[in-house]
Amino acid sequence: MTETARPVPGHFYLWSGLGLLVAVALYVFWQAPQPNRTVLVVGGYLLSVLFYFGAVRYPHWYWQALVRWYHQLGSPRHFYRISGVLLPYLVALSGGLLLVGLIWGLAFSPPHHEQGNSYRIIYLHVPAASGAMMGYMAMGICGLVSLVWRMKMAEVAIKAIAPFGATLAAVALITGAIWGRPTWGTYWIWDARLTSMLILFFMYLGVMGLQNAIADPRQAGRAASLLSLVGIINVVIVRYSVDWWHSLHQGSSMSIFGAGGSQIHPSMLAPLLISMFGTYFLFAVAVLIRTRTEVLWRERRSRWVKEVLR
Amino acid sequence: MNPVRKQRLLIVLGAFAGVALAVGLLLYAISGNINLFYTPQQVVSGEAPVGQRMRVGGLVVDGTVRRDAESLKVQFDITDGAGSFTVYYQGILPDLFREGQGVVANGTLVSQQRFEATEVLAKHDETYMPPEVQDALERAGHPAAAGGV
Amino acid sequence: MSVFAATLRRELLLGLRTPAEIINPLFFFVVVVSLFPLALTPSPETLRLLAPGVVWVAALLAVMLSLDSLFRRDEECGALEQLLVAPGELYLPVLARLCAHWLLTGLPLVLVAPLLGYMTYLPVEVLDTLWQSLLLGTPALTVIGAIGAALTVSVRRGGILLALLVLPLYVPVLVFGAGSVGRALDGMEVSSVLAVLGAILALAVSLGPFAVALGLRISSGD
Amino acid sequence: MYFESWSALWQMGTHGPYVWSAFGIGVALIAANVAWALWHSRTVRADLKRQLQRQAMQEKP
Numbered sequence: 215m216t217e218t219a220r221p222v223p224g225h226f227y228l229w230s231g232l233g234l235l236v237a238v239a240l241y242v243f244w245q246a247p248q249p250n251r252t253v254l255v256v257g258g259y260l261l262s263v264l265f266y267f268g269a270v271r272y273p274h275w276y277w278q279a280l281v282r283w284y285h286q287l288g289s290p291r292h293f294y295r296i297s298g299v300l301l302p303y304l305v306a307l308s309g310g311l312l313l314v315g316l317i318w319g320l321a322f323s324p325p326h327h328e329q330g331n332s333y334r335i336i337y338l339h340v341p342a343a344s345g346a347m348m349g350y351m352a353m354g355i356c357g358l359v360s361l362v363w364r365m366k367m368a369e370v371a372i373k374a375i376a377p378f379g380a381t382l383a384a385v386a387l388i389t390g391a392i393w394g395r396p397t398w399g400t401y402w403i404w405d406a407r408l409t410s411m412l413i414l415f416f417m418y419l420g421v422m423g424l425q426n427a428i429a430d431p432r433q434a435g436r437a438a439s440l441l442s443l444v445g446i447i448n449v450v451i452v453r454y455s456v457d458w459w460h461s462l463h464q465g466s467s468m469s470i471f472g473a474g475g476s477q478i479h480p481s482m483l484a485p486l487l488i489s490m491f492g493t494y495f496l497f498a499v500a501v502l503i504r505t506r507t508e509v510l511w512r513e514r515r516s517r518w519v520k521e522v523l524r
Numbered sequence: 525m526n527p528v529r530k531q532r533l534l535i536v537l538g539a540f541a542g543v544a545l546a547v548g549l550l551l552y553a554i555s556g557n558i559n560l561f562y563t564p565q566q567v568v569s570g571e572a573p574v575g576q577r578m579r580v581g582g583l584v585v586d587g588t589v590r591r592d593a594e595s596l597k598v599q600f601d602i603t604d605g606a607g608s609f610t611v612y613y614q615g616i617l618p619d620l621f622r623e624g625q626g627v628v629a630n631g632t633l634v635s636q637q638r639f640e641a642t643e644v645l646a647k648h649d650e651t652y653m654p655p656e657v658q659d660a661l662e663r664a665g666h667p668a669a670a671g672g673v
Numbered sequence: 674m675s676v677f678a679a680t681l682r683r684e685l686l687l688g689l690r691t692p693a694e695i696i697n698p699l700f701f702f703v704v705v706v707s708l709f710p711l712a713l714t715p716s717p718e719t720l721r722l723l724a725p726g727v728v729w730v731a732a733l734l735a736v737m738l739s740l741d742s743l744f745r746r747d748e749e750c751g752a753l754e755q756l757l758v759a760p761g762e763l764y765l766p767v768l769a770r771l772c773a774h775w776l777l778t779g780l781p782l783v784l785v786a787p788l789l790g791y792m793t794y795l796p797v798e799v800l801d802t803l804w805q806s807l808l809l810g811t812p813a814l815t816v817i818g819a820i821g822a823a824l825t826v827s828v829r830r831g832g833i834l835l836a837l838l839v840l841p842l843y844v845p846v847l848v849f850g851a852g853s854v855g856r857a858l859d860g861m862e863v864s865s866v867l868a869v870l871g872a873i874l875a876l877a878v879s880l881g882p883f884a885v886a887l888g889l890r891i892s893s894g895d
Numbered sequence: 896m897y898f899e900s901w902s903a904l905w906q907m908g909t910h911g912p913y914v915w916s917a918f919g920i921g922v923a924l925i926a927a928n929v930a931w932a933l934w935h936s937r938t939v940r941a942d943l944k945r946q947l948q949r950q951a952m953q954e955k956p
Contacts, residue, residue: 320918321904322897331907335917342921361887381928385921392917396910397620416841423837427828436891437824441838444820444884448842451873455845500929507936514943523944528761535764542879549872553865577859 233262288365290509291518297502304502308495315341315489323482335393337486341493343386343407346414347449349379349497353421354446357439367505369435370512372442373425374504378497380418386411410453417445431512561628567636568607574633581628582608589623602627613641620646677765684773687746698739699781705731706789717794724793725803725854731789732782732807733843736814739778740822740839741832743770744889748826757893763886771812771819771882779811795858802857802867809870810850816881817842823888846873 237259267276286292319337326333353375360368390408391401402408421438428434513519562572564582572578582602588610589600597614600623611629621627621644631641688694709727710720747753756766786807787800795803821839825831853866898904907914 316918316922320914324897325908330910332910332913334907334910334914338918338921342925377932378928381924385924388924389917389921392913392920396913413841413844416837420838420841423834424824427825427831427834430894433827433891433894437888440820440884440888440891441824444842448845451845452841455848496925496929500932503929503932503936507932507939510943511939514946519943520947523940523947531765532762535762539879539883542875546872546875546879549868549875553868553872555865576861 230263230266233259288367290367290513291516293367294506294509294518294522297506301499301502301506304495304499308492308499311488311492311495313492315485315487315492318485319482319489323485324479326482332393332396335389336482337489339386339389339393340486341490342382342389343411344490345493345497346379346383346386346411346418348494349375349382350414350417350442350449351446353379353442357441357443357446360436360439361443366432366435366512367509369432369439370505370508371501372421372438373435373508374501376418376422376425376438377504378500380415380422382493382497383411383415383418387415410449413452414449417442417449421445562633563606564602564604564608565606567609567633567639570636572633574635577630577632579628579630580611580633580639581626583626584621584623586623602629609637609639611639611641611644613644615644617644618646622646676761677769680766680769681773684770685776688773688777694739694742695777695781698735698778699785701738702731702735702782703785703789705734706793710793721794721796721858724790724795725851725858727793728786728789728803729807729810729847729851729854732786732811733814733847735782736779736811737818737836737839737843739774740815740818740835743774743819743822744826753826753889754893757890763889764882767819767882767886767889768878771816771885774819775812775815779815782811783807795854799854799857802863803854805867806850806853806863806870809867809874810846813846813870813874813877814843816877816885817846819885820881820888823885823892825892826889827892827894846870849873 237255240255286296316337320334323334325331353372356368356371356375359365360372387408390411394403395401421442424441425434425438428437510519510522561579561581564580566572567580572580580602582604585601585603585608589598591598595614596616597612598617599610599612601608601610611627611631613629613631625646628645629639629641630643630645631639633639706728709723713719713723744753747756756763759766783804786804790800790803791797818835818839821835821842824838825835828834849866849869853863853870856866857863898907905911905915
């Protein structure tokens with residue numbers, strides 16, 4: 215599997231230089247809000263370079279690595295080993311980022327020009343909400359993988375994601391309610407975002423309930439896979455339908471990030487982004503802990519578990 | 525083609541037709557006038573139907589807010605720079621309601637100059653900045669400081 | 674296509690033989706709607722405002738409660754096992770079952786809805802929108818709910834669980850269904866909202882049976 | 896630090912109760928979730944170990 219190092223060909227520089235130019239031009243002329251633009255353009259460029267090296271230049275190595283990675287992830291034994299190596303780093307990373315982000319947001323970032331200090335709830339609220347949303351998306355993708363390729367690890371992952379996702383959704387709802395009190399004058403509004411987060415919370419509960427109701431783990435896993443896949447379509451439709459519904463009845467103008475995009479001052483954006491990434495890593499930590507437990511339990515009769523526990 | 529294959533093909537074609545129908549219906553729905561949100565310019569130019577319930581939005585014109593001393597009645601003009609009209613409302617205004625700020629009102633357009641609101645919502649500003657930055661922007665006469673709609 | 678017709682005929686005949694399963698959801702619908710004037714206020718203005726939501730929520734709950742009988746009987750008498758081991762695609766028999774179930778439980782709701790709308794003081798012009806929206810909405814509710822019913826068919830006493838799974842999935846249909854009647858009440862055009870309901874129905878009918886069939890296979894431990 | 900003193904940080908103008916209660920509840924919920932996962936992992940491991948030992952005991956004699 216060792217590929218002899220080939221010299222980087224000249225036309226690579228040509229194409230990547232052109233790509234860089236296009237990226238810069240996009241960045242300059244694009245009308246999107248600034249932080250989104252930066253992330254998208256830089257991320258897109260890096261991804262395209264990765265894709266070039268992987269899929270175009272060294273396709274053989276790329277596919278081999280992908281297939282091997284997929285198989286290792288799909289095999290409980292390898293997953294247990296790799297996740298055990300990864301876990302301490304993830305714990306350190308998430309703990310560090312959350313500590314820095316939350317303390318920075320609470321004590322060091324400036325207050326909001328209209329809301330004063332109450333806006334500081336954003337540093338917990340937005341990471342929790344986006345984590346809950348991304349968690350459901352991940353669950354839906356795992357559902358697809360488990361239904362199409364019958365991959366055991368994907369079923370286990372769904373079971374592991376649901377509890378933490380539900381907790382994040384609950385945290386987003388509670389902190390949002392507390393934030394709403396000083397800002398809007400009420401704990402609860404049937405705003406599009408709040409309503410869809412509430413539905414998301416219910417859908418997490420549904421997946422957990424279905425998991426618990428079916429005794430056979432394989433069957434429970436596949437049932438939850440189908441439900442989370444159907445749920446993903448629902449989450450998208452609910453998001454739009456509630457928006458529409460409000461354009462019929464009352465304003466969804468209270469939402470924080472409207473269609474016009476958000477403009478957050480860098481002194482507030484930095485801690486927000488840091489605590490967001492901290493939350494994502496914490497999500498990974500929680501999912502890995504639960505997945506490892508479940509894997510050990512499901513594979514308890516196999517030899518490798520006995521060796522691990524010894 | 526054997527019958528099982530044929531049946532499968534028919535089912536898949538049927539499902540595709542269903543999805544295509546759904547997309548077509550959605551496109552039809554989007555092309556219709558769903559949005560009931562009107563800007564002051566549309567109201568003044570007569571695009572907004574008089575006598576119907578709708579939602580309007582704009583900036584509160586400086587110095588036009590008049591509160592009734594005895595009751596909760598209040599009136600103010602809203603504008604988007606291209607036109608303005610008067611909103612009449614009875615009730616408690618939200619905390620973020622200010623002159624020069626964006627508002628959204630639900631109610632009925634009685635005439636092209638008179639909107640009777642049943643609900644007034646302060647437009648929550650989408651910008652997040654510290655007060656010093658806001659002051660600096662205002663001093664520089666930056667339009668964003670006035671609060672977008 | 675003969676599979677479809679045969680299954681539809683069989684299911685309709687079986688359903689007509691147990692009229693309680695047809696009458697119970699209908700009775701539930703009527704009783705729930707007529708409870709609201711007693712609980713809230715008999716004043717026409719208030720009731721008229723609330724009527725779209727009340728009628729729609731009652732119809733939604735009636736459809737959901739009727740789902741319990743959708744696969745339960747088949748499961749108990751072993752017809753479901755037979756269906757799963759039979760050669761050919763599950764899509765058509767499943768679709769036929771859903772059609773039969775809707776014709777027996779959903780259609781009566783649509784037919785009786787104008788009467789209930791009249792009793793809750795909806796203006797006569799709005800009654801058209803009411804039954805049209807229910808005609809488009811209730812089959813979608815049946816199909817979406819059937820996914821949940823298929824997943825919980827092997828769960829004993831799965832009624833509450835079914836509600837937990839299905840009610841969040843019903844939100845879009847409810848929003849557009851009650852929204853269309855509300856718009857008609859405000860004297861606005863409703864064709865675009867009805868078109869969205871139609872789109873949801875088309876999507877549910879064309880893709881839903883696949884999910885239901887998969888759910889049945891999963892529940893049977895396949 | 897943006898605030899001049901610890902008490903100012905605690906009070907945050909008038910918004911202290913809101914901010915601190917939101918952070919308290921949110922962080923407590925998330926921490927409880929992770930703690931629950933850890934506790935569950937520990938009990939499962941202990942159970943499996945005990946099972947293994949019992950099996951080993953049975954096999955020896």
